[in-house]
Amino acid sequence: MKKYISFWNLDYKRNILLGLLSQNRIDYTSRKKRDIKLGVSFDVILSKLKCDKYKLEEITSELYEEKEILYTDVDHKGLYATNKGVVSSKNNKYKKKYEDLWIIMLRNISQILIPIISLIITFYIIAKDEKSTDIKLQELKEDLLNQIEKVKYHPNTEYNMKTDSLNIE
DSSP states (O other), X not given: OHXXXXXXXXXXXXXXXXXXXXXXXXXXXXXXXXTOOSSEEHHHHHHHHTOOHXXXXXXXXXXXXXXXXXXXXXXXXXXXXXXXXXXXXXXXXXXXXXXXXXXXXXXXXXXXXXXXXXXXXXXXXXXXXXXXXXXXHHHHHHHHHHHHHHHHTSTTSTTTOSSOTTOOO
16 A cells, blocks of 8 residues: 555656656746746755655656656756646646546545445444344244243133033934
């Protein structure tokens, strides 16, 4: 399970990284600040993402493949967002991908848990119903025994008749 959560966490971190690099790219192209340089250094990226260089390679691999980020070593060694990366960031491409994976996971879990919970509830109801049926049967048995006892002591029963008044013999 940790493997899958780590995989989804990559898309979450890609979203954060792309947002950071896109903001840098927008600030650089709009010249909001005079001293801003194109790209963000690896040190800043690692501290923002709270990861090591190996994990950063995993995070950036898809971004490189999609040509959403590129490497820079002009002013410092780091990464910068391409125009395609800025568009992906503004469209929340990796955030949506991250959320979609969580929705799929929750749907899969619910498809497993709902039948199991239903089965447990059904077993509980059957067991409870069986107990109540046993109790009702016991009550009926006691009633039947009481009726038999009453019949034994009724004056017109075979047990209590000494002579048959209708017998002609």
